[in-house]
Amino acid sequence: MAKKSMPFVVLNAAVLTVSDTRTAENDTSGDLLQQRLEQAGHQVVERVLHRDDRAELRSLFERWISDPAIDIVIVTGGTGLTRRDVTPEAIHGLITKPIPGFGELFRMLSYDDIGTSTIQSRAEAGVAEGTLIFLLPGSTGACELAMDKIIIQQIDATYKPCNLTELLPRIRHE
Secondary structure: OOOOOOOOOOOEEEEEEEOOOOOOOOOHHHHHHHHHHHHOOOEEEEEEEEOOOHHHHHHHHHHHHHOOOOOEEEEEOOOOOOOOOOHHHHHOOOOOEEOHHHHHHHHHHHHHHHHHHHHHOOOEEEEEOOEEEEEEOOOHHHHHHHHHHHHHHHOOOOOOOOOHHHHHHHHOOO
16 A cells, blocks of 8 residues: 655754854854755744853753744754763753664765764764754754755655654654
8 A cells, every 4th residue: 555645744943053163153054954944844943053061052952842832953063072062961861762873874974975084973863752853063064964865854744755754743642
């Protein structure tokens, strides 16, 4: 039996750039994320640029996760290995269902561009309650790769054979 075609679903997104050095004027990674989401038909309902502060980031994540109006959070920055890179630590414990395949696929695709340096990325994804969360490196090229090769397809309810958007009602127990 052929699978029934799903209609396109607009997702409400929050975009976060984690950086101690970027400003609204030079946040090319955040700009790219917002542009890709809007071009795909989704709505960016909040965009924040925040410094690398674990406690403050965790508070922001908790607010977004508890907000039923936010379906997806995409973060750029803070996923490296330096002392200041605290994004994965800030979300730790809030992810209720990890999506390990995202980080694995991202690093596999990234290998073609940057070789073994891809092991320095702690890109990851998961579900926190009913919110999809993606943590991406701060480089614009990494954001472009993640959005164009993985995320945009997986947040498109019409993408076959399956996608994350069609799972959201079951994830949320609706």
